[in-house]
Amino acid sequence: xxxxxxxxxxxxxxxxxxxxxxxxxxxxxxxxxxxxxxxxxxxxxxxxxxxxxxxxxxxxxxxxxxxxxxxxxxxxxxxxxxxxxxxxxxxxxxxxxxxxxxxxxxxxxxxxxxxxxxxxxxxxxxxxxxxxxxxxxxxxxxxxxxxxxxxxxxxxxxxxxxxxxxxxxxxxxxxxxxxxxxxxxxxxxxxxxxxxxxxxx
Numbered sequence: 001x002x003x004x005x006x007x008x009x010x011x012x013x014x015x016x017x018x019x020x021x022x023x024x025x026x027x028x029x030x031x032x033x034x035x036x037x038x039x040x041x042x043x044x045x046x047x048x049x050x051x052x053x054x055x056x057x058x059x060x061x062x063x064x065x066x067x068x069x070x071x072x073x074x075x076x077x078x079x080x081x082x083x084x085x086x087x088x089x090x091x092x093x094x095x096x097x098x099x100x101x102x103x104x105x106x107x108x109x110x111x112x113x114x115x116x117x118x119x120x121x122x123x124x125x126x127x128x129x130x131x132x133x134x135x136x137x138x139x140x141x142x143x144x145x146x147x148x149x150x151x152x153x154x155x156x157x158x159x160x161x162x163x164x165x166x167x168x169x170x171x172x173x174x175x176x177x178x179x180x181x182x183x184x185x186x187x188x189x190x191x192x193x194x195x196x197x198x199x200x201x
Contacts, residue, residue: 034103034138034145034187038088041185051190053090053097085122086133092193096131098123099189103138109166110137112157120157123150132196136179136189137172146176147192 035055045051066074086100100123102114115135126133133150148167152175156167177192 034136034140035087035101037181037186038101038136038189041187041189042088042090044185045190051090051092051097053088053092055088056085086119092132092190095193095197096126096129097133097193098126098131099134099136101136101138103140105141106166107139107141107169109168110139110172111166112160113165115153115157120154124154127151127154132193134193134196136187137176139169143181145179145181145187146172147179147189147196148172148176149196152176 039055042051042053042055045053068074086098088101089096089098091097100115100119102110104110104114123133127150135148135150135153137146137148139145156164156171177195179187179189179192181187
């Protein structure tokens, strides 16, 4: 029997046996998004009493909602109330953590256009309060992750005025801290935070 969606499109169910033969995707081949890996890491840290870090919710203004049936609602139109700041914040050993997660397919540099002025401003404000503020940079084509302190990021951001629109990988390798993805936590960024705190003290 053929099943159709309300719009008239034919519903097709893939053979379960065919699905089982599909190549399993992994974080290494971008089957798992960087953000999901960080979220899983945060869950691990909370479960093991290492830190309490959460992804910040994005405030939305809902404009239009449809009710196709009484038990369900579908948001049709919504707007961001205000520009988001950074992706994550929380606490680790008494330190306030505030960081942004970004990724690129580039193999030789990290484009600064991935960041926005309001995010840089927010990071600078956090640094004034002695927060541990940083960015996690994921080079998806290289499967490499780096911790870059907000102090360094802000410096490179300001240098855009001289024409530098990206941070070379060689520079990130020198001034950043490389994080090796693993099983649990997926992105062990607290190891890099510890190294950063040792240098800062």
